[in-house]
Amino acid sequence: DIQMTQSPSSLSASVGDRVTITCQASQDISNYLNWYQQKPGKAPKLLIYDASNLETGVPSRFSGSGSGTDFTFTISSLQPEDIATYYCQQYDNLPRFGQGTRLEIK
Amino acid sequence: EVQLVESGGGLVQPGGSLRLSCAASGFTFSSYSMNWVRQAPGKGLEWVSYISSSSSTIYYADSVKGRFTISRDNAKNSLYLQMNSLRDEDTAVYYCHGGTGSSTSWGQGTLVTVSS
Numbered sequence: 001d002i003q004m005t006q007s008p009s010s011l012s013a014s015v016g017d018r019v020t021i022t023c024q025a026s027q028d029i030s031n032y033l034n035w036y037q038q039k040p041g042k043a044p045k046l047l048i049y050d051a052s053n054l055e056t057g058v059p060s061r062f063s064g065s066g067s068g069t070d071f072t073f074t075i076s077s078l079q080p081e082d083i084a085t086y087y088c089q090q091y092d093n094l095p096r097f098g099q100g101t102r103l104e105i106k
Numbered sequence: 107e108v109q110l111v112e113s114g115g116g117l118v119q120p121g122g123s124l125r126l127s128c129a130a131s132g133f134t135f136s137s138y139s140m141n142w143v144r145q146a147p148g149k150g151l152e153w154v155s156y157i158s159s160s161s162s163t164i165y166y167a168d169s170v171k172g173r174f175t176i177s178r179d180n181a182k183n184s185l186y187l188q189m190n191s192l193r194d195e196d197t198a199v200y201y202c203h204g205g206t207g208s209s210t211s212w213g214q215g216t217l218v219t220v221s222s
């Protein structure tokens with residue numbers, strides 16, 4: 001099974017800050033990686049697919065990069081509405097998720 | 107518009123059974139493999155089961171193997187999860203999830219609570 005290691009598990013940042021989350025796969029998954037935002041009581045919302053493609057309607061302050069085993073998710077300028085938990089997911093094989101990153105406003 | 111709508115959740119006693127359903131619309135359901143994913147209260151996302159588009163390939167997480175059965179009816183655009191011998195640790199929101207890349211989709215989830 002492919003394991004996904006996501007860090008950090010929690011993050012506190014100020015409005016306007018640049019925020020970065022990383023995800024590492026236990027083996028090469030090419031670019032088969034999604035990034036999701038999840039708010040309490042809601043289903044995950046797709047933000048980035050194929051590691052670096054912005055889903056339609058998602059603000060351009062969100063971006064993703066990487067391939068193979070190492071991936072990065074960035075919010076270029078944190079906004080109050082970005083408070084949520086973020087997950088990476090690989091789909092090279094059966095779906096596997098990172099542990100999640102809880103993002104808070106400082 | 108792609109839509110996945112789960113139903114069938116509820117309160118059940120340990121050892122009991124429940125059948126979840128997921129109704130799909132807005133896409134060619136029969137062309138896509140599908141999954142069930144769950145999320146225990148305050149926890150992360152956990153993959154539960156996979157079924158290929160033709161039902162020829164099925165996988166389960168070790169935590170549910172032998173107790174849960176995934177199935178689908180492409181004529182009815184529906185996905186199912188039969189859950190038997192339920193345990194306290196099966197308490198979670200269960201999501202129907204399919205597609206990859208830009209065609210990724212999720213339902214709104216249905217809550218399963220296992221408690222006496």
